[in-house]
Every structure is written in structure tokens, then in C-alpha cells.
Amino acid sequence: xxxxxxxxxxxxxxxxxxxxxxxxxxxxxxxxxxxxxxxxxxxxxxxxxxxxxxxxxxxxxxxxxxxxxxxxxxxxxxxxxxxxxxxxxxxxxxxxxxxxxxxxxxxxxxxxxx
Amino acid sequence: xxxxxxxxxxxxxxxxxxxxxxxxxxxxxxxxxxxxxxxxxxxxxxxxxxxxxxxxxxxxxxxxxxxxxxxxxxxxxxxxxxxxxxxxxxxxxxxxxxxxxxxxxxxxxxxxxxx
Numbered sequence: 001x002x003x004x005x006x007x008x009x010x011x012x013x014x015x016x017x018x019x020x021x022x023x024x025x026x027x028x029x030x031x032x033x034x035x036x037x038x039x040x041x042x043x044x045x046x047x048x049x050x051x052x053x054x055x056x057x058x059x060x061x062x063x064x065x066x067x068x069x070x071x072x073x074x075x076x077x078x079x080x081x082x083x084x085x086x087x088x089x090x091x092x093x094x095x096x097x098x099x100x101x102x103x104x105x106x107x108x109x110x111x112x113x114x
Numbered sequence: 115x116x117x118x119x120x121x122x123x124x125x126x127x128x129x130x131x132x133x134x135x136x137x138x139x140x141x142x143x144x145x146x147x148x149x150x151x152x153x154x155x156x157x158x159x160x161x162x163x164x165x166x167x168x169x170x171x172x173x174x175x176x177x178x179x180x181x182x183x184x185x186x187x188x189x190x191x192x193x194x195x196x197x198x199x200x201x202x203x204x205x206x207x208x209x210x211x212x213x214x215x216x217x218x219x220x221x222x223x224x225x226x227x228x229x
Contacts, residue, residue, distance in 0.1 A: 001173075009154070034217065043118075043204055043220035044157070089156060100145065100208055100216055101172075104156040 002027040004092050006105025014113050019077045021108045023090035026071065030092040033073050034102070035064060038087045047088075048075070077110075085112045117141040118221035120205050125226045127192070127199070135190045135224045137205030144210045146188035147218065150174060151202040160203075163188055164210070192226065200228045 003026040013019045025033075031052035036044035050057045050064045050073065057064050063076040073092075077084055087109050091102040118139045127133045137146065145164045149157040159172030163182040177196025182188055188207075192199045205221040 006156075036220075041223070041225075043206075043222045045220070046217055049217065095216075100210075100218065101159060101162065102157075102218060104158075106154060106156040 002030060002092055002094065002103040004090060004103050004105045006090050006108060008108060009106065010109045010111070012111045012113055013080055015080055015082060017080055019080055019084070019110055021075045021088055021090070021110070022072065023074070023092075023105050024070075024072050025092040025103075027092070027094060028068075028071060029094045030071075032093045032095040032100075033064070033066060034091050035075050036089045036091065038089065038107075040086075044089060080112045082112050082114055085110060118205060118207055118219060120203075120221040120224050122224060123222065125224055127226065127228050129228055130194045132191055132193050133226065135192065135203055135205075135226070137188045137190065137221060139186055139205075139207045139221075141207060141209065141219070142185070143207035143219075144185070145208045146182070147206040147208075148172075148178070148180065148188070148190045149204045149206065151204055151223075157204060160190065199226055201226060 006023045034049035037047045038044040048062050048064050050066050061078045066073040087107045089107050090105040093102045121136045147162040148160040151157050158174050160178050161180040163169035169180050179191045203224045206218040208216040208218050
């Protein structure tokens with residue numbers, strides 16, 4: 001089955017700097033890659049996603065890049081703010097039109113230092 | 115949390131007891147999922163259901179059971195056969211659109227502690 005590795009497990013950046021979180025996946029058939037943000041004691045919230053027919057997607061300060069050849073995708077957060085502090089999870093799925101089974105990475109705890 | 119409710123938020127259980135976690139959604143979503151979250155291990159899939167009266171095992175189904183009698187409800191029972199049930203349990207759902215990559219929306223979670 002699919003295996004997703006996520007790095008780093010913890011990340012601290014100064015407010016205003018950029019943060020990058022990287023994930024690799026094992027199954028070349030995976031075609032959907034969402035990123036979730038989870039605040040303490042809450043359920044994960046989708047922040048951005050990308051499908052395998054796209055190399056990059058951006059939404060304001062957040063961007064995701066996908067390298068299908070290397071089986072690698074990354075989350076980029078620019079101009080970080082204190083409210084960006086949370087745990088971030090990447091995921092991958094072999095999307096089969098209604099049979100969505102996500103495999104998650106182990107998470108990155110991002111801390112923004114004021 | 116987008117119309118997915120989980121109850122209770124905190125649950126305490128004695129060893130040897132079965133306990134049922136509730137998950138309800140009013141989003142008219144088709145598929146529903148249960149995940150378990152442990153520190154440092156991300157989310158692992160327990161069971162999922164694409165339609166009413168049908169469900170499939172995920173990666174860690176042993177010691178758990180589910181039912182899907184109504185589209186909006188997908189309760190999870192943690193049985194006494196689950197060796198290490200203390201964890202944070204998350205329910206999710208999606209509206210299947212017939213295209214690749216439908217978004218999973220998560221509930222707020224239930225924290226189960228076995229005493």
C-alpha cells in the first residue's frame with residue numbers, strides 16, 4: 001500500500017519568514033495530495049490540495065508543489081504569522097472516483113516565533 | 115468543522131467495556147470514515163463506508179466495529195478486543211462527485227481514555 005513520509009517533524013520559524021514542509025510518497029498511482037492544518041484538540045482542516053495533473057497551486061500565502069517524477073510534494077507558507085502555529089499533515093490517495101482512501105504523513109508541528 | 119458532529123468530546127472507559135462513538139453529518143455526504151490519531155503517528159484509517167448498509171475495513175480495523183444504517187450516521191464501537199484504545203478518534207466525510215480527489219471534511223474528534 002501507499003506510504004507517506006513527512007519532514008521535518010518539528011519546525012520553528014521567525015514571524016514573517018517562510019516555512020517549508022516536505023512529503024514523499026511511494027505509490028506512483030497516487031493522484032490527489034491534500035494538506036491539512038490541525039489546531040490543538042480539533043479536527044484537521046483542509047488548507048490546500050493538488051491533483052497530479054498540476055505542478056503547483058497557490059492560495060494567498062500558501063502554495064503546494066508536486067514533483068511526480070520524484071514522488072515528492074511540498075507545502076510552502078510565506079510571511080508566516082502566529083496563527084500559522086499548528087500541526088500540518090500531508091496526505092496522498094489513489095483517487096478512484098468515490099473510493100477515497102487517504103494515507104497521511106506523521107505531521108509537522110510548526111511554531112511561529114513572534 | 116463543517117456540519118460533522120462527534121460526541122462525546124471526551125470519553126472515559128473501564129477496561130473490558132465496549133463503548134460507542136457517535137458521528138453525524140448534515141452535509142448530505144456519501145462516504146464516511148473513521149480515523150485513529152496517536153502522537154507521532156498521523157491518522158490511521160479504521161473503517162470507511164461509501165454507501166448505506168456497506169462498509170470496508172481500513173488499515174487498523176481489529177477491535178473495532180461500525181454500522182451505516184443511515185446516510186448521515188456512522189457510529190464506531192470500540193470493543194474490549196481493542197488492546198490499546200486510548201487515542202483521539204476522528205470522523206470524516208466526503209461528497210463523491212465522480213471526479214478524482216474529493217475533499218474529506220473532519221469532525222472535531224472524540225478523545226477516548228481507558229482507565
